[in-house]
Amino acid sequence: MSLPPRLPTVSQVLELAKAFGMSLTEADAASFCSLMAGSIASYARLDELAEPKLPVKYPRDPGYRPPADENPYNAWYWKTNITGAKGGVLAGERVAVKDNICVAGVPMMNGSRVLEGYVPDVDATVVTRVLDAGGVIAGKAACEDLCFSAGSHTCATGPIRNPHNPNHSTGGSSGGSAALVAAGEVTMALGGDQGGSIRTPSAWCGVFGLKPTWGLVPMTGGMPISYSVDHCGPICSSTENIARLLTAIAGPDPHDPRTINARGGNYMEALTRDVKGLRIALLQEGFNHPVSDKATSRKVRDAIADLQSRGAVVEEVKIPMHLDGPHIWTGIILEGAAEMMIKGYGMGNNWPGYYTTSLQEAFARGWRSRPDDVSETVKLVLLLGEYMHRNYHNRYHAKAQNLRVLLRAAYDKVLGDYDILAMPTIPFPATLIPPARCASRDLRRCRPQHAAKYLSI
Numbered sequence: 001m002s003l004p005p006r007l008p009t010v011s012q013v014l015e016l017a018k019a020f021g022m023s024l025t026e027a028d029a030a031s032f033c034s035l036m037a038g039s040i041a042s043y044a045r046l047d048e049l050a051e052p053k054l055p056v057k058y059p060r061d062p063g064y065r066p067p068a069d070e071n072p073y074n075a076w077y078w079k080t081n082i083t084g085a086k087g088g089v090l091a092g093e094r095v096a097v098k099d100n101i102c103v104a105g106v107p108m109m110n111g112s113r114v115l116e117g118y119v120p121d122v123d124a125t126v127v128t129r130v131l132d133a134g135g136v137i138a139g140k141a142a143c144e145d146l147c148f149s150a151g152s153h154t155c156a157t158g159p160i161r162n163p164h165n166p167n168h169s170t171g172g173s174s175g176g177s178a179a180l181v182a183a184g185e186v187t188m189a190l191g192g193d194q195g196g197s198i199r200t201p202s203a204w205c206g207v208f209g210l211k212p213t214w215g216l217v218p219m220t221g222g223m224p225i226s227y228s229v230d231h232c233g234p235i236c237s238s239t240e241n242i243a244r245l246l247t248a249i250a251g252p253d254p255h256d257p258r259t260i261n262a263r264g265g266n267y268m269e270a271l272t273r274d275v276k277g278l279r280i281a282l283l284q285e286g287f288n289h290p291v292s293d294k295a296t297s298r299k300v301r302d303a304i305a306d307l308q309s310r311g312a313v314v315e316e317v318k319i320p321m322h323l324d325g326p327h328i329w330t331g332i333i334l335e336g337a338a339e340m341m342i343k344g345y346g347m348g349n350n351w352p353g354y355y356t357t358s359l360q361e362a363f364a365r366g367w368r369s370r371p372d373d374v375s376e377t378v379k380l381v382l383l384l385g386e387y388m389h390r391n392y393h394n395r396y397h398a399k400a401q402n403l404r405v406l407l408r409a410a411y412d413k414v415l416g417d418y419d420i421l422a423m424p425t426i427p428f429p430a431t432l433i434p435p436a437r438c439a440s441r442d443l444r445r446c447r448p449q450h451a452a453k454y455l456s457i
Contacts, residue, residue: 005043007033051357054122054221054255056104058084058131062119063106063139073161075170075179079139080106084131089268090248091134093241096180096189099140100147101232102221102356103127110223111145111155111173113373114366121358124221125256126190126232126249133248138186141176145375146341147192147225149173150200152433154375159433162205168430171200177235178205187238188245192222193231195329196426202235203425208242209235216262217246218253220354223346223363226336227258228401229329243267255354276311279418280304285322286423293428300424317418321410328407331400338385342367342378 008016013029024032063080070079077099097103100110102120109115127137145154152160152175160175162168163183170179174191178201181189191198193211202209212233224230234245244267251264282304287297308314340348346363347355367374388396414421 004047005040007036007040009033054102054125054354054356055128056121056123057128058082060105060137065107066139073163073166073170073179073183074155074158075142075160075176075183075185077109077111077140077142077157077176078107080137082106082131082137084136085134088132088134088248089244090130090188093135093188093244094138094186095130095135095245096138096141096177096186097124097127097130098174098177098189098191099143100192100223101127101190102223102359103137103140106140108140108359109156110147111143111157112366112375112378113156114146114370115363116156116366118359118362118366120221120356122221122356125218125253127221129249130190130245135188135248141174141180141189141191143176143192144173144197144377146378147173147194147197147223148337148375148377148381150196151431152179152201154377156373156375161433162430164206165430167432169204169433171196171202171204171426171430173197173201174209174235175201175205178202178207178209181205181207181235181237184237187236188241189235190245190249191233191235192219193233194225194229195333198231198233198235199425204430207235207237208239209233210242210246212246212250215256215258215260216250216264218249218251218256218259218262220253220255221356223341223356223359224348225341226333227340227348227351228336229332240268240271243271257353274311275307278307278312278420280307280312280314280420280422281317281414281418282314283322283421283423284316284318285320287427289427291428292424296424296427296429300422304422315418317414317421319410319414321407324403325407328400328403331396332404334381334385335389335394335397336385338382338389342382343386 010026010029010033013032014024017024017029060080060082063078066076066079099108102108102122102124104120104123107119130137142155142157142160144152145156149172152170152172160170160179162170163179174197177189177191180186182205191209193199198209198211210233211231214231217232219230219232222232234242236242236245246267247264250262252259252262304314345360345367347360411421
């Protein structure tokens with residue numbers, strides 16, 4: 001239990017006022033101190049009240065950190081064997097959980113030294129749902145440092161290696177989840193996606209990944225990056241397993257207001273549908289980027305042509321605003337992450353949902369004491385996000401959020417006539433893992449053609 005809050009001193013009030021550009025006398029500051037007494041008493045009362053906790057329904061032991069011979073791709077952070085209900089849609093399936101998702105009693109690092117040693121006291125909602133559906137939690141999948149990388153080289157426990165070629169990246173930030181599925185160690189895994197973190201590793205590891213509709217799957221008990229773009233979803237060995245895992249984890253959660261309109265279902269029913277008559281829009285703006293790989297583009301077009309030969313209707317479409325999507329995303333994610341995740345100690349504020357307070361405290365302690373230990377990508381996001389916040393007063397973040405409405409409407413307009421928008425998940429194949437000496441400030445020299453991708457989330 002933390003120490004009860006104390007009234008600020010006169011000097012502390014003067015320091016706070018100075019930081020906000022106010023001019024207070026010592027008498028003013030003393031007056032404010034006395035006015036704060038009632039509110040501080042309320043904070044003290046909060047310390048005496050017991051907060052609700054997410055349920056931990058199934059017994060387990062803490063598991064163990066696997067040695068190198070059990071972890072050839074460095075894709076596991078921790079191994080467990082937590083069994084749930086005896087039956088259900090996931091009966092007997094071993095599921096890996098991305099290490100930004102809480103599993104009670106099992107260490108969680110989120111790929112970062114600033115969280116090393118933290119052991120959650122709750123199960124995330126998706127973990128409980130996996131166990132309720134008969135699944136087995138096989139362990140925690142390694143991920144990028146605070147999930148701030150689309151490569152697989154910033155994890156504090158070492159690079160996560162692609163099972164198809166260990167010299168190459170899995171992609172990130174859910175690289176461990178995708179690698180474990182690709183290596184056949186599990187058939188299902190949970191990932192997170194704020195800007196490609198399910199989709200990129202799934203593509204580069206040759207497995208199936210789904211970024212669900214925002215708010216369909218609860219993030220309760222997961223460490224977010226920015227609430228407006230956080231998603232949790234499945235990475236699996238087959239489309240059938242995607243449907244099974246999504247069936248288990250989707251649906252409303254009273255602890256996550258984003259899910260208020262979520263309507264889960266039996267997604268396995270869709271597997272029996274014929275592709276005949278399926279309307280596919282091939283998005284022109286998804287191809288022919290400066291970094292597009294010809295073989296990647298050809299394989300995507302060949303796959304779409306195969307569906308067309310089976311009766312699907314395929315037409316090329318244009319959505320010019322698609323090319324501005326990355327710019328809109330940048331405006332949202334940089335300040336959103338700096339304010340909510342880093343300065344907000346992993347949870348932020350003004351969120352009317354569940355707060356994992358033990359995670360918030362652990363991150364605050366680690367961040368305050370070890371800020372130099374985060375990856376270069378985390379430092380980049382914090383520095384640039386804070387620069388934009390201080391100098392431009394959230395203007396660009398706000399404008400990007402408003403523009404997101406137009407971008408979504410542009411996609412929805414096309415999807416009014418088509419069932420699917422098709423394009424390469426990422427327009428080039430898996431890149432080499434950069435040398436250990438190659439910090440993000442050197443990536444333009446190490447991998448100039450793909451440097452920008454390594455600096456995204």
